[in-house]
Each structure stands twice: as structure tokens, then as C-alpha cells.
Amino acid sequence: MDIESCTELNEFPQMLPPPPGTFVDREELIQHVGDFAVSQGYVVTIKQSKRDRVVVLGCDRGGVYRNRRKPADESSAERTRRRKTGSRLTNCPFEAVGKKDDGLWILTIKNGTHNHEPIKDISEHPSARRFTEREIVLIKEMTEAGLKPRQILKRLRQNNPDLLSTPKHVYNVKAKLRQGNMTVETLRNSLQIMRNFKPLRPQKSAVRNNYLAVTEPSWRQRNPPRVPNLIGGRFVDSQSFVSIDVLNPATQQVISQVPLTTNEEFKAAVFAAKRAFPLWRNTPIAARQRIMFKFQELIRRDIDKLAMNITAEHGKTLKDAHGDVLRGLEEVEHACGLATLQMGEFVSNVSNGIDTYSIREPLGVCAGICPFDFPAMIPLWMFPLAVTCGNTFILKPSEKDPGAAVMLAELAVEAGLPNGVLNIVHGSNEIVNAICDDDDIKAISFVGPNVAGTYVYARASAKGKRIQSNVGAKNHAVVMPDASMDATLNALVAAGFGAAGQKCMALSTVVFVGGLNPWEDKLVEHAKAIKVNAGTEPDSDLGPVISKQVKEQICKLIQTGVDTGANLVLDGRNIVVPEYEHGSFVGPTILSNVTTNMECYKEEVFGPVLLCMQADSIEEAINIINRHKYSNGASIFTTSGVAARKFQTEIEVGQVGINVPISVPLPFSSFTSCKPSFAGDLNFDGKAGIQFYTQVKMVTQQWKDLPGSSGASLLMPSS
Template structure:
């Protein structure tokens, strides 16, 4: 094994888990055995929570302007070690080096936002009556937990680490059992940046630890990112235990393409959206709805898709099970009458025959009842449905149980505005294939793409990671009294 046995990170130190049960970690790029991780137990979680609870009083009392100094230094370390972290992300996740670099750059942007929190949580103050003053302040919750997925080993953890911790909380993080390596580096740099021991902890494992986090009485809030199926389970279990929970699920993002769309720009955006990170992102283009005569644009999309080559500008999917599942979706659609315009099944890369690659795939004449039109595939696959009118296209989009993102490609401002108003999704794009908001705007979908209140990043995250304290003071009883005082 290249990296040996991965340990938990508790109270500033790497620590063996109590369990002897382990899981193997292999690289999707070539099948290399990278490491093994422990399947931690509730006893391991207890130790992490105790470390966090011990650290919380001092950390929460540290002024926010001092807390964010840690993240100024952490941001510098991310910049200094960008290539090192990106290489590890690529190795354990399978994405291309360019995609991994972009992921780390997003980590830097997320951290930069956290350094601005002192200016965003100043609270409000008002003299509400003669001699009577009301003010608000944001108080941290205590010990919080974050459960993160495999598709962004560095970025999704940084959706929560900088904001939650800078706001005064102490954190337990459970990485995906498929990609635990990047977080160990992140923990190292957080400590180097001056984060006190116990403020950030990592507990590795599988569903046993997820359940333990949801049940633990010492954890006040839980964030989760993953599939909708598991998001529902986590949300129900955490809230049943009277915790705050924000659980982000899957997606089936629709790109509505009108005949007047710019062919080259549209094709480039759609091909990049459906294949970026091998389609393993909740903002990937998964279904295109062509309105009217769009064959000329579909031809261009196929041209762009054929330029995407596994092992060159297309990474691997996470494991063999994912590869087989994605290819089953394609085969089933073909058997149901859809037409495969670009076929990515059976992809291999010379010298990396044990890698798990799926080539870019474009499927035309898909009908709304097909699985490829309804379900999240999480691979480099775009399903094309056809309608006569924009309202019919919106009906398809609105019928999806998900609601992460939707985009429209057109040069007609009125049509674009109509889609922005009517689409049932939390993030909307116009001529944008991946409409992810940039900081300080927050990330979060609607419907079955998100369970809970608020968003996980940006200004909206402040309300999730803190509780509002309201104070009323009166110092001069000699002042006249009215009904408010």
C-alpha cells in the first residue's frame, strides 16, 4: 500500500481506531492499492466529541477576529501546497489534474470568504425606547459534525470547515470511506495554521459512524452531502434526535436549449458540464431538453463530446461498481429505443487497464419515462429529450423530484427570464452549463436535492452554524418610561 493505514485525527493527533475492521482504498486511475482505513466505532466518536467539547469553551470565547487569523494562514498554506493537494485529490478520486487544481482553488475561495466573517456577523443594535437598547449577536452551537462525499475530497469539506469553525464551533468530520487521504493533509495544515487541538477532528468509517453521529447527544448539528436516499435517512435520524441538520442530496439537472442558442458556446458548455469530474458532481448536466429544431446544436455537442478522451481530459469514475452501473443505464436506454450518438461504454486507457473509465456518452430521443431521464446517473452521460414548446420543457424540469440546478441556453432575454421564474431549482443558469454561485452567494438546491433550512456555504451558512442571541439593556431609570420600557 502506497500510504499504509490511515488513522483518525483526534485532539490534534493521529490515533488508531478501536475497531480492527478496515476498508481498502484503491485509485480509480489505475487500480493501485493506496491505503486502508479503519471502520471506526461509537467509542472512537466518543473520544472525538470529548476532545471537541473540551476545546469548545476556549475556542468559542476567542474573538472572531482572532479566530479568522487561523484561516488567513490556512489559505496561505493551501496556496503554497496547491499542487500537492491537487495530486492527492486526483489520485484518490480519479479526476484529471486540471480538475483537481480547480477544486483546490475553490477551497481557497471558500476559505477567503470565511476570513470576511467578522464583517458579516457584527449584529444589529437599536435604541428601541428612551434609554432602552436592543442588540443581536451570533453565538456558536458547540460541537458540530460534517459528513462529506467522495466526489470532491477537498472542496466539500471546505464548504463547512472554514465557516463552522471560524464562527466558533468545534467540528467532527467523517470523510467518504472512498477518499480519506486529502482530509489528513487538510488537518495537518489547519494545525500548522494555529488551530487549537480538539477544534477539528476526523473519524473515518462507514455507515456505522454516520448513524453514531446522528445519534450522539454531544453533537448539536449535522451537515451531510451525498445521495438523496442517504440524505433523507440522515436528516430524519438527526432531527429525530433534536439536532439541526442540513442534508444535501442528489440531482437531475436540466439544460433547456432553444433554437436561437449560440451553437458553439452551447455545445462547449453542455459537453463540459456533462463530462467534468467524469459527471460525478451534483451540478453536472444530466438531461438536455431541446425545444423545437435543435439538431444543429446536438451535432455540435457530439463533436465536442468526441474531443473528450478518457485518461487525457476525462478522469475515471470512482470504482468498478460505478462504471458498471453507468454502463447499465446506457444499455437500458438503448434497449428502450433511445439512440446512442456518442458511446462511452467499454472505455479503457492504455497502461491503466485497471482504471475505471467511462467515455463521454450522448443519448438522443430519450423519453421522460426512461431511467436515464429520471435518475441521477453520476457519470459522463447526457440524455436528450425533445419538446415542441418551452412550457413542455419546463413541465419536464418541474416534474423531477430533484431541484439542484437548471439552465437555459438562448439569446432571448424574455425567454431566459421566463425560465428563471418558472424552473423549480435552487440554482439557475442562463447560457451557463454549471450554474454554481461564487462566494459570497450560497450553494443549495430545492426539493429533494436539499433537506433542511438555509444553504451550506456563503452568507446563508451563518444562520445554520450559529444561534441568534438577543439582548435588551436599560441603564438610566430616570428617563421617562413608555410602553416599551
């Protein structure tokens, strides 16, 4: 089904069809369609069913009015009038079909359009007053015990305060039980079957709490599990038959599979975000902040699970993975205090009786495209700030390690983020192109390699979108002769080899002013002390790089350096880790006598490789750094305040460290880059991040009694 055609065929407000997907059984499929429909403002019913093969679901307003009794004295016009005013049925064309194929149930949307308005208050619909199977069993038992309908209802509401049923509904259930239309034994059997399934974390229905356990979704039951999309508040398996294996870099075992989200599913995610935006933007900022407070609490609760997932998919050590989550958690905490940061400005009496003020408003649907190096921190750079500003969001995690982003999205939904505010899609080039081209997406945040970032910036900006794009980096350190040796060496080794050098602020190049000789032996000694092992091992300092392909690229750049004259002081290319012989490990590697014309210096290595250069003076060292095409950050190690001040003044990078190897700021300060390392006008984090996700509206108002005038003045207004 082409979702774009929905708006053309339907003059009423858009009601999104449920995302297609694959389900483990018929009941899960029906629950998915029903819950999604309620979130959109309509109710589905079963139109046709062959229990083991197919089920056809339609809108509850899809029937045709039947006039069973026709009074003899009633005219045709009167019957027509009574039919139109007395019936809710509109012959709605919506239809969804579930078919069983090869043991799984596949949902397709035959017709996603409606010919009626959404239900304004779903609690007023008759479906909201239906009893669950458990409640019907209790009604039967309490009736046998002699309780009256009002007493029964009172007891039921003690367990379910949101119950909307009335005594009349209890009478109706009792009547059906007496007539044999409801079989309590069947209900008990169905409840017993449902108890045998492993329950998920309890979720609140759009109508009222559902206290029945639900089955594991199909994407969790697969082996290996498939990473789901998040569309309109539902985690659903993609209909795509193409997927990418997510490998454990230490063992090369398949952990999960990432489907390439279909174009139809992507459009469904955008529609869900677009539909959720009007209500979300009008949600008070205090209410949005409360969701973020709950979100950060849930992240702290599940931080060990998140870290374990990151280590399994990315390879970094558990300690480093915890740091990844904690830096992301700081972003959420920053979003918790957003109210004062979004305040506008007010100027009173700018002209006679006229005031002017500015307000910050959200943009609409925003999107984020994430790299693999920080599976938790980078997604948390993006969507918490965006949604707290009042936007809705489409997140595309890296296809190499998407698990942490999906886990974070589950926590965000549990924290109370409404359906459609956060959506997740997966894929590679095609989904990136779709994000860049979609007219409903107003802004894109990108972090990743230089080639991809340049492409995204050019394609998306041509469509008039806001872009912030952090791309390639080559971070330098200048070591002055007076630097503290032990502190400097510890900093260089930690910043150069931490996370296997796979981070945008890794310290990859060191310029030694006055020569390398006093430092080289000690540097090699410190690097050799690093323990290389799988990230899950307790004594591991350095884990594997993310894939065999990345390892090959790192080794290739090391070899080009050797071939062009660099000295291979320490070689980590052929390291073998016992019990993890198939892992993509690269040990600490040090190249000396590196020059600016070498390929290993020009390009971002993105591995545990430290390049050592020499300069005769601080001026020469600064010139080396300023001539490089990448310019995320640079540091200087010295005990001289004069040298430090000269360095911070003359260096042309976004972030400067003085006796600090990685000068990454906290969220209340913007993450700044310049030259080709950043494309866009507004950086991540801090005030710039808030400005990126909002737009300013200027209001000028006049409240005064205007004097009588013989006519309009054509003069330019002035004070």
C-alpha cells in the first residue's frame, strides 16, 4: 500500500494504518493492529476469520446500515434521514489482512484509508467498556457468590481503577452467561495458555490498563533475534526479507539481525511522528521534563544491561561501555532542565505602547543518523533534547550495533513518551536517502565518517533542511619538553588506545617539540602494559575493533606508513587473543617519524594506532595542526602558562585541551568542531543544540486606546 495515497483519497484528518510486520501468532497480530488503531483514533473488528490461515480486520465503522423494520407510514426521505442521523456506520474502506505463511503471521494493509473523523475521546467508545476475560470470570464467580452488579463493579474497580464499564454492562455479561453465549471454562483455558508465555514488562493500553500477560513478540523469538522497528509506539518486525548480521567482534558469532526497513515502513514512521507532533508540542514543558526524569531513572536501573549489549555488539570493554552510557545519561539530565533554557526575550515599550518578545517553538519531525562508535551516547545526544524541545523524532542507529538504541527506546516508552514521538528505522544507504529526501523531516543530526557526512549535508540541505553534521577527525596533541612525563604518558596512552581508538575524539597524533627520543621508550613500555582481550573479560583494557573489514583498513593504513618511511615502533596487527582467535583484534601500535604527506596521517585511522611526529618549536607544531583538513580538537601538555596561552590562541580547532587529552565538554557546553570536521550552523549540545531543534518567533503587540484619526498613516512606524 502506498501511504502517500492516503492523504489524497482521504479528506479527513490522517489516521495512520498499522505498520506491516511479521508475528508469531494470530493473537499477537490482532493485538498489534488493535492497539495501534486505538492510538490513531479508530477501533478495529474481525470481519472474517479462518483461524489457522487468515484473519481480515476492518474498521468498526465499516458496516452498511440495515433498516430491519420499516414503519408503513414512514416515507423514504424520513427513513434516509433517520439512517444518517442514527447510525455510526459509514462503510469505511479500511482493511488489514493477516495470513499465515511458513509458521508466521504476516500483516499487510489492503486499504489504509478511512472516510470518517478520528474518535476524539476513545474512552467514550463502546470498546473501552469491554471486560477482559479475567474480569468476566470474576463476574461469574461473584454472581454465584450472590453479589449484585453494583457490588461486582465496585470490586472490579479496586483492581482496575480505570475501568469504564457500568452496571448495565455487568447485567449484559450476566445475561450472556445465562444464555450460554460465553463459556467460562473456555475463558479459563485461554487465561491458562497466556500464563504459560513469558510476560513482557507491563504496558498501559491506550484505553485502560491491560493486566493480562502478553506473549513475546516475534522479533524476540527468532534465532538470532531480529532488531525491530519502532513505529507509532509499537516495536514491530520489519517485512523486509533483507537483513544485516550483527556480529560479536570478539567471537564473530551472530548476535542479531538488522532488517533493512522498507520504504513503506519508513513512511509509516514519518506519518506517526507527524501525527504525534501537534499534541506533543502542546504538552507542557514541565510534563515533557518529567518524562525525561523518569527516563534517566530507568537508564540508571538498566545500565548494566545496556553496557553488556554495547560490549557484545561494539567490542569495547565493559568499563568503557559504562562510560558510554553515563555520558549519554548526562545528556538526559541536561534535558531535564530545559525549561529555563528555552525562555525567550521580552522588550517592553519598544515604541509608544508597543512591546516585543521572542518565543522558541519546536520544528516538527526531526531525524538522527548515528555511527557505531558510541551506541548509547550518540542517540542520547540527539533525541532527548529534540523531543524535550517539543519535536518528534526518527532515529536510525548504526546497522553495526543497534541494540543499545532499541533498548533506550524501550526505556523511553516505559518512561511515558507518547506513541509516535520517538520512532526507529534501520538500514543503510536507501534509508539515509529517504531521510534526506522526505519533505516532512525538518532537521537532521548526523555523526559519522567524512564521505557519508558530506553526502548527507549536500543532499539534505538541497531539500532545505537544517543539518548538523559531525564528521572526520584527526586530533593532535603537542608535548612540550617541560611536560610532566608520567602524567603525559598516561594521558596519551589512555586517549590514543581507549575504545580501540574508535571514537571521534581519540588522540591519534602526537607532535613532540624538541624530539621524540626522551619519550619513545617510556611510551612503548606504557603501551605494552595494555591488556588486550574480549571486552567482557574483567582484566581487559583494550577490546577488538568492530569488524574484520575495519581491521583490514587499519592494517592497510599502518602498512602504507611503513612503506613511505615511518618506523614501526610497536606492531599490534598480528596479535592473537587466547580463546578469541577469530576476533578482530588490533593491539596498540606506534609509528614514529611520521610526516604530513603520509596517507596514515592524512586520513582518520580510527583504530589503536598512535602516530608520532617531531617539531623544532611550538610554532611549527601549531602550523602542522592548522594545516590538517580535520580539526575536531587538539591538546597541549606543558607546565608553561605562556606556551599554553599561545597554543589556545593560535590553534584552529573546535576544542582545546590544556594538560587534558580529550577536551570533550559536558552537555551544557556545545560540542564544537570547525573546518571539514563539522558541517552546519549550529553544533550539538548546549545552547547551540537547543537553537538547532527550535525556531524563534518574534511577536510585537500593542494594547492601547488608539486616538481618533481622519485616515490611515502611510509613514514608517518609529519610536
